[in-house]
Amino acid sequence: MIDTQSRVSIGDVLQRMPFSAGAAVNTGVNNGGSGAVNFSLRGLGSERTLVLINGRRAVASGLGANAVVDLNNIPPTMIQRIEVLKDGASAVYGSDAVAGVVNIITRQDYDGAELNVTSGITSESDGEQTTVDFTFGNTTERSNFVVSTYYTEQKPIWAGDRDYSDAEIWFHPYWNPTGQELGGSSATPWGNHTSATSVGGDGVPYTRGPGYGDWRPYDGTTDPYNYAPANYTQTPNERWGFSAFGNYELGDFGALTNVTVTGEAMFTHRASQRLIAPEPLAPLAFFGTPAPYSDQNFYNINFGPKHSVTGDTMVLTDWRRRMVETGGRDQIHETNTHQITLGITGDIGSWYWDAAAFYGENDASVIDEGYFHLDRVAEAVGPTYMDANGNLSCSTDGTEAGVIDGCVPLNIFGQPGTDTAITPEMLQYISGNYVSMTQGGNDMTGVTFNASGPVMELPAGELGAAFGVERRNVSGFSQPDSLQLLGVSTAGSALATGGSYSVEEAYVELAVPLLADMTGIDNLELSLASRFSDYDTFGDTTNSKVGLRWAVDEQFTVRATVSEAFRAPSIPELFEGQYLTYPQVSDPCANNATPSCVADGVPAGGYNNAGSIQLPTQQGGNTALQPEEADILTAGFVYQPAYLDGFSLTVDYWETELENAISTLGAQLILDNCQQTGQHCGLVDRWGAGSGATVGDVRQIRNLNTNVGGINAEGVDLSTRYSLGETGFGMLDFSLDVSHVMQYDKIQADGSVIEHAGRFEDNHDGNFPEWRWNFQTNWSMGPWAVNYAARYIGKVTEPLTKWYNVVGEEREVEEQLIHDVQLSYDFESYNTRFTLGLDNITDEQPPYAYSGFNDNTDVRTYETRGRYYYGRVSFSF
Template identity: 45%
Template sequence: MAQFKKSVLKVAVSTALLSGVTFSTNAAEEAAENQVERIEVTGSRIKRTDMEGANPVTTIDAAAISKMSVNNVGDLLQNLTSSAGAAVNTQTNNGGDSSTRFSLRGIGDERTLVLINGRRVVAGGNGANASVDLNTIPTSVVKRVEVLKDGASATYGSDAIAGVVNIITRNDYEGFELKLNAGQSGEGDAEAKGVDLTFGAASDRGNVVVSLGYNDQGDAFQGDRSFSEYELRAYADGSTERGGSSAPPWSNMDGYDGGNVTQGPEFGDWRPYDGATDSYNYNPVNYLQTPSKRKYVNVFANYLLGEFGVLGEVNSFAEMSYVQTVGKRLIAPEPLAPLIFFGTAAPYSPDNYYNVKYGPKDPDGNSFQIDDWRRRMLETGGRKNERDYKTFRTVVGFNGVFENGWDWEISYNFGQSDATERAEGYFNLARVGDAAGPTGWLDANGSLITDADGNAIVDAANGAQLVCLNAEGAVIDGCVPLNIFGQPGTDTAITPEMLQYISGDYNTTELGQNRQETLSAIVSGDLFDLPAGPVGFAAGYEYRKESGYYKPDSLILQGTTTAGNAVSTEGGYDVQEVFGEAIVPILDDAPFAHMLELSAAFRYSDYSSFGDNTSGKIGLKWMPTDALLLRSTVSTAFRAPTIDDLVGGAAIGFPEAADPCDANTYGSDAAYEAVKNSPNFANCIATGVPANGYDSDGVEQIPSNTGGAENWGGSIELEPEEADVLTVGMVYTPDFVENLSFSVDYWEIQLDNALSTVGTQSTLTGCFERGEYCDRITRFGADSAAYGGIITVDDYAVNVGGIDTAGIDFDIRYTFDSNFGEWRLSLDGTYLLEYDKHLASETIDHVGRFEVNHDGHFAELKTNFTVGWSKDDWDATLTTRYIDGVTETENGWWTDPFDRSVESNVVVDLQGSYLVTDHLTVTAGIDNLFDEEPPFVFSAFGANTDVATYDIIGRYMYLRAVVNF
């Protein structure tokens, strides 16, 4: 038995070395010393004396985190090789929400469960959200992060399909620590600064730890990087061309003969619009990194209450955290195009003074009604959003050890996040319609000036006041006529008074909340002894209540603003669960079985929203020798429909997509003629496309209705997702090479009944190619100037298809001493073997691809290679992050569809630290040492690259000083 314990200890410590990004010698020694204690390992509720179970777990400790520039857990996790897909971060400007989320295996952040000290964390965002905002967890409070890369619904319940992130906090810290951070990019932007203060005290009966902090992240703009300064279009021959929006600040509108016309930069020079030369470059004024300010406080406390009979010694504990994040978004000024972009008719009247004076003319020199007009509203300075998120979480409870030696715990967990989002730079469409309508003039007495026939005059009148008129010729009180024909920066620009009328009083405010309450009770201990050891057991009960809401203001509810329209979301559900787990030792210190252990777990869940679910798990852990550990798990996992899935209010978004029925999608007239002559074009006609086709003239963002399943009008009821998860792996620490360890794990996830949306692009493609989803597409009718164009695509939540994915994780660690210090070498990586997303009649292969409309980036291979060195008071780390190249598809818009290769990406980070005194450590580092630019990804939305995957800031230098006593 002594040999067994020694072997397990060796493997446990070696595996900890394997699974961490880096792991200091002192941390390893500390882990070894603590093995005699019974601890709870992520993936199991049973306390045990060894760290390693049947589940693959990656551990990142405080020593490793201190060698990075990251300040929150989200940025830390997104650098793992097991991260994939399209989880947002603060590099996500248009479409982001100032949060950072983690998508393990790339199957969605909502399928990765986040815990703090083994307990759930409230979701974050603008209200009724499905996943945790990891920006709310600062690294200053983290002792270690454990990432369980295995399905764990049997242990933790819903959402743990891809795995679990368990953040273990520094709730036992004693002393005083002051940490100062500062950083800046090589371009002089993206400045960051922060301060963290942690202090803890203990007595023989308890302890308390308090941590305070503030972090300020500065902005960077796309215009300040060569790769993102212009929007780029890609072509099959490898060339690129500067692109942009069809709504330029010099206007783009109907010409009299049916084509579109523009003035170009030369005022009054009306000519045919040419997308190659007249498009507006919106990139420079967009954030490349969104700014945010975050302040936080965390308190952890334990106090031994004393002996209470059969309960034994009873300990009380409490956790409290409060985080406020204020983040901003800035995107280009609004492209005001009421008809084609927002589906609202706001024609420019031929009797509007500005149309008469500046607008295009018919062959006889007369003004005419302009139905489709587009104008970039540069005068606003951009569309600005400010988010104020406040997240509060507290845990209180009691734990102890019964007289029979069993552990017990009762806890109450409460979390709430509140959001306020304010937006400006948008317009009231009803007022825009009034301001573009007919105009008249009021004399000094306030009377309408008319001609001999009693009609309001259109031409200017000396000393008179220009006013808006309604269809009956009456004055619209307070309305200021709009001039979209002038040039920004000149005396013909849109005036402040015009902006005030159509937008000044119409900035929007949205409120949201997520709320979570959990009451849990658990017991664990040894049931009985077998020849190979005691049978471990745990069982418990959990009651959880989730609720949330999202409340837009009246402008958004009424759909009268270009900020979009949305309906309120409000709802909730509760769940009662019972769970159990056992670990059965089968063999101990036997030939070819130094240890053989079987584990099993189950959970029964009863939801108020859909019914019940049962999940289970079986694991096997086998050590044929003291140097080799083999492990495997088979489990079922599930994810319950969220509040947003169920009752999310309908909202409109504008994803990029290519309409197969649109001439603009194809590179030539001949290509479109072939489409119109194909049998598939009958599906276009069935949705409302004219038989001779239509041309959207550069519309690339398709208005799409999103929201919960209730928006289908009761025709669709959601069911939970279900998944089968398999892992098989090994950990090997050979005796013949000291301090060498490696692990290999194969994983496989088969997800069915996925809770998702079909997606705008898949809806359009499915209708065109197979006649599916056609009833979800609404187009302008024959009486519209935009006949055939898309008004909206319905893309509400459904159970649709599933995901089959598999891959291999590998990890190698080697340490050795030399005359020049201690060296640490590590290589960890993920090799993706399979990722197939199944929709109703379509399977999309993601391996080695970037799929903007199908979940993001899925490199075949990702690795992190680290070289560490330490000698005396010096320490240095060099990390090389590699992301394999992928293939993307250019879906059209400016050329026929084609595939193009996205090059691989290699980024090198360098960090060094010096122990100045026993109480002061100074660290300096450079992320992206060689200033590697991110690869060009044409189909990605924003910055000409994939902001969710690559380092887009460039070379980044930081300095950190830590004072502790």
């Protein structure tokens, strides 16, 4: 599967599969991305898809305090195959396996050496990818080992170099008959300045427009700044790493036979980058920080807009300037991830056993550039003082006595690229030499023991059993710098996250043969599994699984599974730093003090702070969280007809019901429920008598992470394979995988339902096409091999609510069909193989999705880079 694709990340390969859905990130996500690649099985979320390496957990990885595995950190050259178990597997594997399991099996037995060099580029001459990997292995009677190293580089694609993303497209059906128009930002390089003070202000925004002409009123249809070309649509990503897997047979020790020691080690370094448009410096409008541009500032007096009637210099209360002189807001990520496992295996009689200890660590650093210190910005646009020598300084009151040491006044009225542009000295002062730095990491340690074998002979066959125990410790942290902690940087505010948990688990599995060798029952087997998990954060939970497999004959098999699954609260959900936000909400108790309001501290007649106001609301982690719980049903059949050798058909129906989903209630819902039913009143703190504040007014709302709502989803998966084997014109095989989402309903905290099936809502879990399918055919004859693949993503409906809440208005996002082809020739006498490939033969562009946050589309779902050429040469030794 991997060799027939140009992709060099296992996450990218998985995201192309039809059973992928939702909003898992990849390197096409620029604004909001981290360089990581995740996978969301059936759209239930990356955090509900368990990733294993050789049947064992992989350490969470990313930028710190993460809940999922970055699939970029798994060396692709070491992968032998990928097993995807598409049903709840908590009874076998524990937490996180709600949607299923991705089990990555690495190479174990390999003799020789192999060197692969792969390189590709788009038809637009950008987005280059280069990969070099080398693998060496040796196998003897008692031992084997495989060692591999690799290097991968992915270069960027700029949004401005693609027609679909070179400008923001808005939807304004009320004043534009077509509904479409070019969008942009009101924070422009040519300025957008409003005065609402008594010093000559008239509330009219002024601009010079893109041509930097004379001052005139700002025009929202022609003057916005097109920020799209300054963004990546494919982010640069560089990775290198090495891995080693091996085992050595020690021999027999009494009843212990075939005792073998094993070892696994992996290390990956990733350096990635995100670049978005230069900072839109608008202290009041965008950051909620008053920083009026003084009418006593030299630059405002000489170059700023004047009152249209009096000609006076104005105090600019809301000024906006795109800081293009910085080159953009650059975010650089560096992560190191390693995992080591040491184990011992063997037999005792007819039973197999294994024991292992593992340690995984991920550390990360994030550097942000192109941001500003808001306190210094306020100083730089305040009054100025010029001495007798013409030296200009910031001054608190415009006099020499008020001079602020070191402060450089900021001129926002010049033209970039000319001698009137913002100078490096100005930028240096308002940034305060500020480079935001965040440190983060994840750790996991554990020990496991497993055993499996026959228990007894039953009339229908052998009763098999397996059992095991595991102890695991998990920790994570994320530590932002001081300016983010204080919330005085335009990079935003952030709080530290840090914490850990431990879990002890035990499981048992039984395979019970019920009937065999009967008419209509070739074999009937019952499978049972149960796992007990004890967490030091919330307590214990037991999850079980019952399965039935009925082989009618050698051609037709029916199977069904009913299982319980759970997801333990993650490090960020438990331990994220708690912080205050100020959402716009309305307290219904103010005007209608019901008995529950009175019981909560509101006077019987209400209080006089009615209306929509911003109320302090506490958000963040909650150590009282309980696990998410799910019930899962899977039923289907496998058909392999004797009359059509090489053909198989698999059909599975699946249904998942998730409860106690981890989310937040929402400040407004808390207030409404308190007033109407008395529920959640305990989450509202109110001012009492003697406090100096209005009695009954809201002091604080506690809207921490909690268990609320759920998901109901169902669908059908179909897979068919047909291999003609050796024919007169070579070997030929076909495969088709289809996924059909029938229902995906997200239940909100208030009981309302958001339907996802067949819809795309960027702010509600992502993209859920009802139909996705992949088709592939392979032909080979002698040294030649050809692969053709097609990937289809069906139409979805999106609401038109990105910029304006157009109630009831929706549109259809078109489907996407991608064709790929690959040709290989094997020079056996030289142990060399050449491969040429062409992805997206027809240069299909992603469909427009107006609600997409990046690039007017959904970069997490659709193919965005366009036509892509690549070549590979492989040498074997």
